[in-house]
Amino acid sequence: EGNLASWVGTVTDITRQKLIEDALKESEENYRALTENTPDILFSTDMQGIITYASPQINKYGFLVEEVVGKSLRVFIHPGDIEQVESNLSRELKDGAQFISRFRILDKWGTICWFEERSFLRLAISGKPVGMYGILRDMTEQKRAKDAINIANKKLNLMNQITRHDILNTITGLLGCVDMARATSSAAEK
Numbered sequence: 001e002g003n004l005a006s007w008v009g010t011v012t013d014i015t016r017q018k019l020i021e022d023a024l025k026e027s028e029e030n031y032r033a034l035t036e037n038t039p040d041i042l043f044s045t046d047m048q049g050i051i052t053y054a055s056p057q058i059n060k061y062g063f064l065v066e067e068v069v070g071k072s073l074r075v076f077i078h079p080g081d082i083e084q085v086e087s088n089l090s091r092e093l094k095d096g097a098q099f100i101s102r103f104r105i106l107d108k109w110g111t112i113c114w115f116e117e118r119s120f121l122r123l124a125i126s127g128k129p130v131g132m133y134g135i136l137r138d139m140t141e142q143k144r145a146k147d148a149i150n151i152a153n154k155k156l157n158l159m160n161q162i163t164r165h166d167i168l169n170t171i172t173g174l175l176g177c178v179d180m181a182r183a184t185s186s187a188a189e190k
Contacts, residue, residue, distance in 0.1 A: 041136040044122060047129060049073045062108025078104035078112065085117075093121070099132070102139065114143040 035042050035055045042055040054068045068076075077085055081103035088101045099119045104112050119134030 039138075042134070043073075043136065044131055044133050045073055046131040052131060061105070061113065076105050078106060080104070093129075099134070105136075112140075114139045 038055070039057065040055075041057045042053070043051055044053040045051050049072050051069050051071055051073055054065050056065060058065055058068055074082060074086075085101050085103050089099055093099070099117065101117050103115060103117070105115055107113055115136045116139050117134055117136050119132045121129045122131040122133050124130045
């Protein structure tokens with residue numbers, strides 16, 4: 001007759017699944033908070049150096065994340081530093097070590113920014129290298145301070161040399177006067 005006479009079903013306890021989903025959600029929120037609030041740029045690349053992820057801090061340098069992902073990291077490195085960075089990278093990848101390098105990057109407005117990169121291999125479950133994870137830390141202010149200290153040290157060294165020279169000239173003149181005074185025999189000349 002089409003009337004519902006009974007209901008047959010199963011009840012499954014999904015408590016464990018919900019706990020796992022909640023833990024996953026919390027983990028994702030923590031990851032997102034970390035990557036979005038750290039002052040450094042977090043990134044990942046494939047083995048060819050193509051950027052697969054960049055944290056939102058890239059915006060500080062005029063780039064949108066969408067503009068960066070899919071491009072080679074090489075595109076952003078100052079042309080004068082590319083050869084050194086690639087040489088360091090190939091040497092350290094051969095050793096399987098952590099990659100550390102300092103280089104310049106041109107931001108979207110053409111300003112040179114100094115960065116320190118720290119990266120390491122990203123491995124597949126099989127252990128095969130599939131890319132790199134890395135951190136870019138802006139070292140521009142530290143570089144400017146270091147350069148200013150070097151210039152100040154050079155100026156201080158020059159001033160020390162000039163002052164030392166002037167003092168030695170004065171002492172030499174005084175010693176000459178003392179020698180002349182000793183060389184004279186009469187009290188009137190002394």
